[in-house]
Amino acid sequence: MRKLLIAANWKMYKTPTESTAFLTSFFPLVKNIETAEIVLCPAMTSLTALVDAARGKSVCVGAQTMHWLNEGAYTGETSPTMLTAIGATHVLIGHSERRQYFNETDTTVNLKLKSALAHGLVPIVCVGEHLNEREQNLTADVLNLQVSVALEGIDAAALAPLVIAYEPVWAIGTGRTATPEIAEDAHKIIRTKIASIAGSDVANATRILYGGSVKPDNARSLCCLDDIDGALVGGASLEPTSFSQIIANATAH
Numbered sequence: 001m002r003k004l005l006i007a008a009n010w011k012m013y014k015t016p017t018e019s020t021a022f023l024t025s026f027f028p029l030v031k032n033i034e035t036a037e038i039v040l041c042p043a044m045t046s047l048t049a050l051v052d053a054a055r056g057k058s059v060c061v062g063a064q065t066m067h068w069l070n071e072g073a074y075t076g077e078t079s080p081t082m083l084t085a086i087g088a089t090h091v092l093i094g095h096s097e098r099r100q101y102f103n104e105t106d107t108t109v110n111l112k113l114k115s116a117l118a119h120g121l122v123p124i125v126c127v128g129e130h131l132n133e134r135e136q137n138l139t140a141d142v143l144n145l146q147v148s149v150a151l152e153g154i155d156a157a158a159l160a161p162l163v164i165a166y167e168p169v170w171a172i173g174t175g176r177t178a179t180p181e182i183a184e185d186a187h188k189i190i191r192t193k194i195a196s197i198a199g200s201d202v203a204n205a206t207r208i209l210y211g212g213s214v215k216p217d218n219a220r221s222l223c224c225l226d227d228i229d230g231a232l233v234g235g236a237s238l239e240p241t242s243f244s245q246i247i248a249n250a251t252a253h
């Protein structure tokens with residue numbers, strides 16, 4: 001049985017003060033929810049403050065990206081060692097905005113995934129097709145390639161913490177959510193691919209999140225499906241009430 005994971009990606013929003021103020025309002029709204037793991041991914045400058053504020057609470061804190069090396073002359077980058085040193089536990093890898101604006105590729109995703117696993121960070125690897133790829137019936141090809149390159153050279157035994165987020169690029173920040181059927185189909189493609197690479201035990205244990213215009217009113221219809229194990233939420237995670245409603249609806253029986 002896979003535990004639901006609901007993650008907030010705050011992108012380039014919220015100062016440290018705003019991030020901890022969010023937690024103050026948000027935590028009382030979700031403290032009795034035990035059926036989901038909750039992860040907040042703030043901007044790098046808010047990580048330390050949020051990790052400190054979340055200590056002792058059932059909320060984890062993750063980064064939105066990282067370099068794969070421990071140190072070096074890489075201006076502006078943050079290493080996995082730096083993240084674990086401040087208490088971050090999760091990291092987003094290969095978000096489509098990183099691929100689009102910062103030249104991340106399937107190859108760098110693979111390097112980052114290996115590094116995150118080696119450092120004990122829970123990796124949330126983002127994959128998803130563009131609208132033109134979907135319109136040309138290339139969704140399965142795109143997802144299969146992204147997953148296979150991401151997992152290249154990694155032992156099945158090391159993949160236990162792996163989380164994948166399926167985020168169709170055309171659904172991100174657009175208000176255009178994938179239908180539950182589209183999302184479930186894509187998740188099945190991803191799980192089948194993981195099984196072919198790492199075996200069915202790993203595939204069945206891997207949590208696959210849906211991301212792309214998740215809101216309180218669609219969280220239930222997405223997260224109740226067999227192959228959808230939670231959500232990666234952007235815009236609707238910026239406000240404590242809407243994010244807590246997403247969690248409540250996603251975990252409702």
Ligand SMILES: O=C[C@H](O)COP(=O)(O)O
Pocket residue numbers: 009095167171172173174175211212213214232233234235236
């Ligand atoms: O990481 C989150 C995704 O980019 C989804 O963002 P969104 O919920 O604003 O569409």
